Amino acid sequence: MKAGRLAILLACVAGCNKGHLEAAPPDGGEGHSGQGPVWLEQGWTRAESSEFYLKNQGSQLIPFEWFIHLEQAGSEKLFRSPENMDSLGFIRQPTSRENPHELPIGFVLDDSPDAADIDPSLSSFEPGYVKSDFPKAERWLGLTCASCHTANITFNKTTLRIDGGPAMVDHESFLVRLSDAMRETCDDTAKFERFRTGISGPEGLFDTTRLKAELQSYTIHLEKLVKRNRAEHPYGFARLDAFGAIVNEITVAALRIPENHQVSDAPVSFPYLWYARALDYVQWNRSADNAIARNVGEVLGVYGKLKLDGAPATGQFRSTARIQNLDRLEQLIDSLKAPQWPESVFGAIDAGKAERGAKLYSQNCKGCHPLRDEQGNYPMTPPNLAGKQFIKTRSLRPQEIGTDPKMVENFLFRKSIPGVLKPYLPPDEQAKDKVSAGLLLKAAVAGVIKRFKDETGLDNQQMLAMAGGHVPDPSAPPNIPTGYICRPLHGIWATAPFLHNGSVPNLYQMLLPQEQRMKSFFVGSREFDPRNVGFLTSSSTERSFKFETEAADGAPVAGNSNKGHSGPSFTQTKGEDGNFRDFTDAERWDLVEYLKTLR
Structure with a gap:
């Protein structure tokens, strides 16, 4: 970035920031003294934010x-x-009116009738499970994209809302607590009676015996879901092994093949959503391009239901995924912008430091994390067969970047029995007893999308629009996700903790040699640290989870390594003699200051 352009940017940051803060009506949120959050300008109206929070996508977790x-x-x-x-x-x-029960962001009613012939659970193999007792509710609670991709950041009693930012939620503990609550309701007579009365009223409009049977059946289902995705080490806040969960739901539950189970032990941070639709690939391992396919897969991992047995004529590939709603959510994300550093809240950016940091960034970081040019454009891919271009990303293999390989390896090397999906695999894969789990995910999602297209009568151009303009090129080499994505860092200040697995708490720590980084820290607080650019890392009475890279015996915790992104052009720059050396502490602070300006 040229010095003149940076100076203009900094002037805009200094002069416009106050105008980019918008207070919301009191909402009882984290709010201090009952005050609601302050929105940063990200290109959405409040109505669009609300739509993102409330639009159901076909997730059906519990009646x-x-x-x-x-x-x-x-x-x-x-x-x-x-x-x-x-x-x-x-x-x-x-x-x-839309949220009469004061549910949190991302928790929504799905009142589309459930597909009655979909048995979504491996629980049918468990003792005590009776398939006929599975609840056939017409109103379900589900989760939306917003539950994992909306953030609140607090500082000195001010709460900032970051739409599309990574949520500070502990989804794993949520499921554990939910299944524990249901089990106790099954087993405790007084608790069940209060539950029954709440649902049906004192008159007992529901058959008590039937309700108890359905509750018992669904509790077993939920307990099994928790068990099959629970790893040895808890994920904590702001992380989830989404790929592991999605593959288990398809290859284990929907295919009904328990031998396909694999522990979901590669948790990753929730990625930020701004500019995601403009990228050539998304996901931490750069594995997905087609927007509709990516989102259908996501729904199936967060409690969407899927029927894989039978044939298309008898309901195969029926799903609760609300594809048209998913398309609307993608349209919203298309207009979402990165949040700007709010100087009126966190303090002014030091222009001198930022200018020096810009030079260091251009020398060491720009090759992987591109910047806009003087016209405001990112490096783009060539036009595809539909004439569409995307922001060009690249990936680095774990051997190149040195970061924890678990997520990449699980995706690349996981094999599963294909079951009824075998006919939908490429011909050279159909003779194999086990195939890539990624291929089975792709086949299942493709089946759901084809069924949707056939049922709605949408033409190819309409489906192409839903795919975000991504169209496969038969002559291009296949994209094999062997590494971690390198993407633009605009808005990075609002997305801690860092690295794909959330193992580094702030930007300053990212610029230290790997051996100097914190081996453990507390995660869960939303209180911002504007100096180091991350969240407070001390134990909090509000929410605290101790993230550890090593176990008590000193052994590394699989999936939690904070190593990598260290050495030449990561935490080092070339000195006057042409050899790489560690950043000085002043240079680290210059880079931190510059990263605040990216938006």
């Missing part, structure tokens, strides 16, 4: 009325109480 009246384990307080959901990191929303 809606059950969730509304379910109590916490060990307590008579409701599971959905703001205090319980706060402790898990979910963001409160105000009560409204």
Whole structure:
């Protein structure tokens, strides 16, 4: 970046920042003294933010009325109480016509009738499970994109809303607590009676015996879901092994092949969403391009239901995924912009430091994390067969960058029995007993999309638009996701913790040699540290999870390594003699200051 352009950018940051803050009506959110969050200007209206929070995508976790009246384990307080959901990191929303039960962001009613012939669970193999007792509710509670991709950042009693930012939620603990609450409701007569009365009223409009059977059946289903995705080491806040969960739901649950199970032990941070639709590839391992396919796969991993047995004529590939809603969410994301550093909240950017940091960035970082040119354009791919161009990304293999390889390796090397998906595989894969789990994911998603196209009658151009303009080129070499994505870093200040697995707490630590980084820190606080650019790392009474790169015996925790992104052009620059040397501490702070300016 040229010095003149940086000076203009800094002047804009200094002069425009106050105008980019917009207060919201009080919402009882994390809010201090009842105040709601302050929105940064990201290209959305408040109505568009609300639509993103409330648009259901076909996720069906638990019958809606059950969730509304379910109590916490060990307590008579409701599971959905703001205090319980706060402790898990979910963001409160105000009560409204669209949200009468004060559910947190990303928790929504799906009142589309459930597909009655979809048995979504491996639980049918478990003792005590009766398939006919699976609840056939017409109102379900599901999760939306916003539950994992909306952030609140607090500083000195001000709360900032970051749409599309990584959420500080502990999704794994949420599921564990939910299944524990359901188990206790099954086993505790008084708790069940309060649950039954809440659902049906004192008159007992529901058959008590039937309700108890359905609750028992679905509790077994949920316990099995928790068990098959639970790893040896908890994920904590702001991370999830989404790929592991999606593949288990397809290859184990939907295919009904328990031998396909693999522990979901490669948690990654929730990626930020701004500019994602403009990238040539997304996901941490740069494995997905087609927007509709990516989103259908995501729904199937967050409690969407899928039927894989039978044939297309008898309902194969029926799914609860709401593809047209997913397309609308993609349209919203297309207009989402990176948040600008709010100087009126965090303090002014030091122009001198940022200018020096810009030079260091151009010398060492720009090759992997591109910047806009003087016209405001990123490096782009050549036009594809549909004439569409995308922001060009690249990837680095774990051997090149040195970061934890677990996520890449699980995707590359996981093999599964294909079952009824075998006919939908490439011909050279159909003779194999086990195939890439990624291929099975692709086949299942393709089947869901084809069924949607056939049922809706949409033409190829309409489907291409839903895919975000991505069209495969038969002459191009296949994209093999062997590494981690390198993408633009605009808005990076709002996305801690860092590295793909959330193992580095702030930007300053990212610029230290790997051996000097913190081996453990607390994650869960939303209180911002504007100097180091991350969140506070001390134990918090609000939410605290101790992230550890090493176990008590000193052995590395699989999936949690904070090594890598260290050495030449990562934490080193060339000195006057032409040899690489570590950044000086002043240079690190210059780079941190510059990274604040990217938007």
